[in-house]
Amino acid sequence: xxxxxxxxxxxxxxxxxxxxxxxxxxxxxxxxxxxxxxxxxxxxxxxxxxxxxxxxxxxxxxxxxxxxxxxxxxxxxxxxxxxxxxxxxxxxxxxxxxxxxxxxxxxxxxxxxxxxxxxxxxxxxxxxxxxxxxxxxxxxxxxxxxxxxxxxxxxxxxxxxxxxxxxxxxxxxxxxxxxxxxxxxxxxxxxxxxxxxxxxxxxxxxxxxxxxxxxxxxxxxxxxxxxxxxxxxxxxxxxxxxxxxxxxxxxxxxxxxxxxxxxxxxxxxxxxxxxxxxxxxxxxxxxxxxxxxxxxxxxxxxxxxxxxxxxxxxxxxxxxxxxxxxxxxxxxxxxxxxxxxxxxxxxxxxxxxxxxxxxxxxxxxxxxxxxxxxxxxxxxxxxxxxxxxxxxxxxxxxxxxxxxxxxxxxxxxxxxxxxxxxxxxxxxxxxxxxxxxxxxxxxxxxxxxxxxxxxxxxxxxxxxxxxxxxxxxxxxxxxxxxxxxxxxxxxxxxxxxxxxxxxxxxxxxxxxxxxxxxxxxxxxxxxxxxxxxxxxxxxxxxxxxxxxxxxxxxxxxxxxxxxxxxxxxxxxxxxxxxxxxxxxxxxxxxxxxxxxxxxxxxxxxxxxxxxxxxxxxxxxxxxxxxxxxxxxxxxxxxxxxxxxxxxxxxxxxxxxxxxxxxxxxxxxxxxxxxxxxxxxxxxxxxxxxxxxxxxxxxxxxxxxxxxxxxxxxxxxxxxxxxxxxxxxxxxxxxxxxxxxxxxxxxxxxxxxxxxxxxxxxxxxxxxxxxxxxxxxxxxxxxxxxxxxxxxxxxxxxx
Numbered sequence: 001x002x003x004x005x006x007x008x009x010x011x012x013x014x015x016x017x018x019x020x021x022x023x024x025x026x027x028x029x030x031x032x033x034x035x036x037x038x039x040x041x042x043x044x045x046x047x048x049x050x051x052x053x054x055x056x057x058x059x060x061x062x063x064x065x066x067x068x069x070x071x072x073x074x075x076x077x078x079x080x081x082x083x084x085x086x087x088x089x090x091x092x093x094x095x096x097x098x099x100x101x102x103x104x105x106x107x108x109x110x111x112x113x114x115x116x117x118x119x120x121x122x123x124x125x126x127x128x129x130x131x132x133x134x135x136x137x138x139x140x141x142x143x144x145x146x147x148x149x150x151x152x153x154x155x156x157x158x159x160x161x162x163x164x165x166x167x168x169x170x171x172x173x174x175x176x177x178x179x180x181x182x183x184x185x186x187x188x189x190x191x192x193x194x195x196x197x198x199x200x201x202x203x204x205x206x207x208x209x210x211x212x213x214x215x216x217x218x219x220x221x222x223x224x225x226x227x228x229x230x231x232x233x234x235x236x237x238x239x240x241x242x243x244x245x246x247x248x249x250x251x252x253x254x255x256x257x258x259x260x261x262x263x264x265x266x267x268x269x270x271x272x273x274x275x276x277x278x279x280x281x282x283x284x285x286x287x288x289x290x291x292x293x294x295x296x297x298x299x300x301x302x303x304x305x306x307x308x309x310x311x312x313x314x315x316x317x318x319x320x321x322x323x324x325x326x327x328x329x330x331x332x333x334x335x336x337x338x339x340x341x342x343x344x345x346x347x348x349x350x351x352x353x354x355x356x357x358x359x360x361x362x363x364x365x366x367x368x369x370x371x372x373x374x375x376x377x378x379x380x381x382x383x384x385x386x387x388x389x390x391x392x393x394x395x396x397x398x399x400x401x402x403x404x405x406x407x408x409x410x411x412x413x414x415x416x417x418x419x420x421x422x423x424x425x426x427x428x429x430x431x432x433x434x435x436x437x438x439x440x441x442x443x444x445x446x447x448x449x450x451x452x453x454x455x456x457x458x459x460x461x462x463x464x465x466x467x468x469x470x471x472x473x474x475x476x477x478x479x480x481x482x483x484x485x486x487x488x489x490x491x492x493x494x495x496x497x498x499x500x501x502x503x504x505x506x507x508x509x510x511x512x513x514x515x516x517x518x519x520x521x522x523x524x525x526x527x528x529x530x531x532x533x534x535x536x537x538x539x540x541x542x543x544x545x546x547x548x549x550x551x552x553x554x555x556x557x558x559x560x561x562x563x564x565x566x567x568x569x570x571x572x573x574x575x576x577x578x579x580x581x582x583x584x585x586x587x588x589x590x591x592x593x594x595x596x597x598x599x600x601x602x603x604x605x606x607x608x609x610x611x612x613x614x615x616x617x618x619x620x621x622x623x624x625x626x627x628x629x630x631x632x633x634x635x636x637x638x639x640x641x642x643x644x645x646x647x648x649x650x651x652x653x654x655x656x657x658x659x660x661x662x663x664x665x666x667x668x669x670x671x672x673x674x675x676x677x678x679x680x681x682x683x684x685x686x687x688x689x690x691x692x693x694x695x696x697x698x699x700x701x702x703x704x705x706x707x708x709x710x711x712x713x714x715x716x717x718x719x720x721x722x723x724x725x726x727x728x729x730x731x732x733x734x735x736x737x738x739x740x741x742x743x744x745x746x747x748x749x750x751x752x753x754x755x756x757x758x759x760x761x762x763x764x765x766x767x768x769x770x771x772x773x774x775x776x777x778x779x780x781x782x783x784x785x786x787x788x789x790x791x792x793x794x795x796x797x798x
Contacts, residue, residue: 027329052125099458131180234391330372424739446598552617728780
């Protein structure tokens with residue numbers, strides 16, 4: 001019986017190819033979009049983390065409520081104190097960061113490596129694919145250097161040669177023994193292909209040096225709340241023992257909330273809700289089409305009933321037809337989703353999501369199947385129920401005559417109103433995000449990005465020992481780059497604005513008069529820069545002077561500060577020759593210049609206080625080089641490579657980008673959110689408008705005789721047009737009003753994704769409904785114009 005129902009349903013669809021193709025493509029669009037977005041949500045939010053019992057894993061942050069500082073990395077001494085004093089954790093581990101140059105076995109290559117404690121892999125439940133993990137003793141000062149590499153690097157660079165384990169590779173000029181190959185799950189946590197032991201020398205550590213990631217595994221049957229309570233006590237005890245950290249507390253956060261930022265979680269759920277709306281709108285539209293077909297098939301249904309067909313038999317037949325339609329749309333949508341996911345994997349910036357790959361796995365396939373089934377039932381149940389309410393005797397007695405009665409508001413009107421309501425919500429959300437993105441792209445950066453080329457260099461400590469030798473190389477390099485044709489200036493910095501450099505913040509206050517409360521400090525972001533950095537970046541010098549060749553070379557401690565720093569520390573007073581006290585190392589620095597504020601970390605964050613040290617006085621393991629060119633920045637790269645390799649052939653250049661590319665990457669997530677929601681909103685509006693047109697066109701067709709009678713009795717074309725438009729616009733305006741109310745309620749969900757735009761922005765909430773009303777009016781006009789051209793003689797004769 002089911003097979004016969006399917007054969008009949010297939011014949012029915014084949015007899016109406018335009019309807020079948022339109023319905024399948026509409027469903028494919030809705031199901032495909034839902035499946036593609038769910039694939040991302042599944043990979044980022046739903047799939048279990050690739051660790052043993054991940055629900056017991058936590059990240060331990062430091063915080064300073066007094067200075068409003070939260071989720072800071074940990075210092076090594078504090079990590080050791082927690083490890084010694086806490087009882088809530090089964091194990092505690094730590095991760096540090098290091099820049100590494102791999103030489104030999106091919107071209108020189110730079111890596112952002114990590115240093116890890118031997119406890120980390122057992123803590124995570126990770127076993128090496130080959131070889132062994134780090135063990136006690138590997139992390140002692142003076143121990144033979146060992147390394148673990150990722151399975152990906154093992155295959156890419158070393159061809160998967162199993163004999164590599166036990167051999168040495170050269171890292172930063174030091175022969176290092178490969179002891180193990182680790183699976184991708186460690187890369188998920190560290191985002192690094194190379195792991196070294198975290199060697200701890202307490203004589204070189206500072207409790208205010210927040211540069212280490214501390215992770216732990218909770219003991220069985222111990223809650224996060226209990227662990228937090230105990231760590232509060234431990235942090236208080238450590239603060240009493242070491243006064244420099246008396247204001248620093250601890251925040252314990254589970255891995256899920258650490259690895260997936262709240263803003264990304266909100267964005268993904270908002271997009272999933274948006275595509276769900278698109279699917280509901282598509283389902284409503286298909287339901288409307290099927291309702292029209294069901295009305296046209298009332299004579300067939302009456303005859304079937306008269307011949308003995310039961311209601312359950314008819315219901316099964318209608319649902320079989322809708323499920324077949326849904327299955328065709330679902331299969332087409334799944335193919336589109338697979339293609340979309342591949343495109344997402346290829347196009348997304350590597351740092352946008354916490355996962356390296358979005359799979360179409362069994363969970364996604366099950367989701368697609370359930371959505372397809374639910375959609376078929378959803379848009380099929382209304383037409384089936386409508387068909388079952390057919391008045392058998394009336395239809396059989398009516399013969400070939402059509403009804404001329406006034407058509408009252410029907411289910412089709414409600415469906416169209418619902419479509420417009422959901423389209424209104426989506427369009428308002430898209431409008432808010434578009435405004436937010438426009439303002440984000442127009443923010444004052446504090447520097448001029450055009451014409452800037454950037455890259456990173458890490459000098460091996462074994463080869464460039466001491467600050468003077470490292471600065472000597474950079475100075476020689478900058479002089480060499482300045483001599484290249486087409487280059488206006490070059491500079492180095494420890495952290496490029498909006499780039500992938502090092503971002504470090506330290507508490508500081510002043511020596512002498514200040515607007516700060518006595519004994520308090522503020523967190524200040526610091527950078528190491530060469531003398532020409534501000535000229536190269538086109539950051540304005542507001543007061544005092546810039547660094548020169550003499551600053552930092554066996555001279556007094558000097559620094560430059562941003563305008564925001566000067567305001568925070570001294571208000572409107574002149575900061576030149578004032579002193580800044582760095583709490584971490586206890587040193588004082590004299591301010592010699594004030595520069596403009598720069599957005600260092602993100603486009604949507606106001607410029608934070610910043611201070612700058614001269615590069616001759618201090619070096620950083622990984623330095624950004626920035627070059628201002630006269631023409632296109634990319635054209636200068638070959639000459640730059642030649643100059644640097646002439647100085648040191650083993651130095652790789654990494655993270656080569658123009659500054660415009662860094663800015664584009666910084667806006668990647670809000671741009672993607674905006675584009676996707678705008679596309680979904682546009683599709684929703686298009687489907688809703690087609691729905692309005694379809695309902696009115698069907699209504700006009702059904703009321704041809706009535707309209708002919710009206711015109712025969714003296715109704716003018718304008719009267720008929722107004723009648724039809726009034727019917728369509730009453731439904732449309734009701735739907736838009738409902739959508740406006742829904743958008744007011746749901747816009748708060750988007751508030752965390754907006755930049756300098758209010759969630760209830762009046763311009764958006766006025767413009768979008770007005771635009772939709774105009775579009776709906778246009779959709780109503782076409783069938784209204786057609787109705788006004790009905791020939792009353794022909795209509796009455798029919």
